[in-house]
Every structure is written in C-alpha cells, then in structure tokens.
Amino acid sequence: MAGNWKMYKTPAETKAFFEKFRPLVEKSEHCEVVICPPFTSLAAAVEAAGGSRIGVGSQNIAWAREGAFTGEISGPMLKAVGATHAIVGHSERRQYFGETDETVLKRAQAALEFGLTPIVCVGERLEQRESGGTEAVLVAQFQNGIAGLTPEQFAKIVIAYEPVWAIGTGKTATPEIAADAHRAIRAQARARYGAPAADATRILYGVCVKPDNVKSLMAQPEIDGVLVGGASLDAVGFASIVNF
DSSP, X not given: OEEEOXXXXXXXXXXXXXXXXXXXXXXXXXXXXXXXXXXXXHHHHHHHHTTSSEEEEESOOOSSSXXXXXXXXXXXXXXXXXXXXEEEXXXXXXXXXXXXXXXXXXXXXXXXXXXXXXXXXXXXXXXXXXXXXXXXXXXXXXXXXXXXXXXXXXXXXXXXXOOGGGSSSSOOOOHHHHHHHHHHHHHHHHHHHOHHHHHHOOEEEESSOOTXXXXXXXXXXXXXXXXXXXXXXXXXXXXXXXXX
C-alpha cells in the first residue's frame, strides 16, 4: 500500500502526518506500507518513520550516479537519506516532463543498482482507451520499459497500473476494468519471465483510490495493492486504506 504525495507537504507537515499515521498502522502486518513524499520532505519522513515498518520512497530517480543533471536526484543520494523505494515513470512524469519507456527502463535499472525498489508505472491515456488500444499500450510500455530487465532484476520490482484517462476526468475504472489491465500486464510478465515470476510480481492499482472503494478493488485477485495519490495525504484516510 503506497502513498504518492506528489507536490504536497513541507517537512513540518510530514512530521505531523506521521504522528497521526503511525499509531493507526503499527499493527498492520498484512502488507508493506510505503510513503513517497517530495524530495524536500524525504529526510523528515525517514526520521518520522524510524523504528516502524513504514518505508519511504522518492517520486523519481536519475539514471546516473552523479553528474550535470540539473533537477534530478540520484540513487546514492536517496540511499543516503534513507529511502527504500522509488516511483519510476509516473503518468505525470510521462505527461509533463517527457518521460519515455526508454528512460523508465534506465531509471528502474538505476534504482535496482543502488538498492532501491522501483515502483514502475504503466497506463493508457483516454484517447488510447477509447480507440481500443489499452492492451497495445500496456504491451509497448512493458516491452520497452520493463522487459529490458534481467529476470533477477524483474523479481525485485513492483508494477503500478495507472489509467491516465481516469485522472481528474470524472471517469473511473471499475475494479473489473482494473483487473483486466492487470491480467494483460501479468500476461506480458509471464511471456517474458515465466509463470512463477509473473505470479510473484506485485501489481498495484493507482488513480482515485479512496477509503470507500479500496475493498472492492482489493477483492480482485489480480490486484496486489494500491498506489494512492490524494487520499494518501490524510493520515486517517490513508490508514483506513492500509487497513481495508
């Protein structure tokens, strides 16, 4: 159960969140919990999560160890601050900042090289869904952005399906629609890495996950967890999602 805070919360607000959140999930051993705050709040989150089972992830990672990459953040920097995960290829990175399947692969490889768990995002836009291209998009994003990983690397990643068409459009993916997409992604994993690897891969669902729909989503066998946006900003609300 992962929370992506996007461009919200200062270090002080991060500390206040964890003071409320930690007691609500301290007995939640049924799942892995990860919070991904902005870069400026990573250190505060790591400190606030200290001694708990809550992991802290970044919202991006550079493909280089260091260098002239203004605005990027490297794996060694994230490890040094105490991060455990890194979101890679989020739809907003693809939409606004030119992320491609090829750079997604490079960033995922960098996360693994530096001991971080990449949460690799895939998903189709509205025009692609309406034209019947959902599966083709997911296949291309898998083939170009994930399939370049070795079997050993693939075993260490998490995949997140985000239907971009459901972000802020008023349209929603039903649990059944989400499960169909997850099956298509898992079929690609099975073809590339074999059935045991595909079955072991955790595929999360993202977009408009809320306390009132998480149970129906998680009732789908294909859905192994969620990547929560806005609802993860509220400590009580996100705890109720974790404890669905």
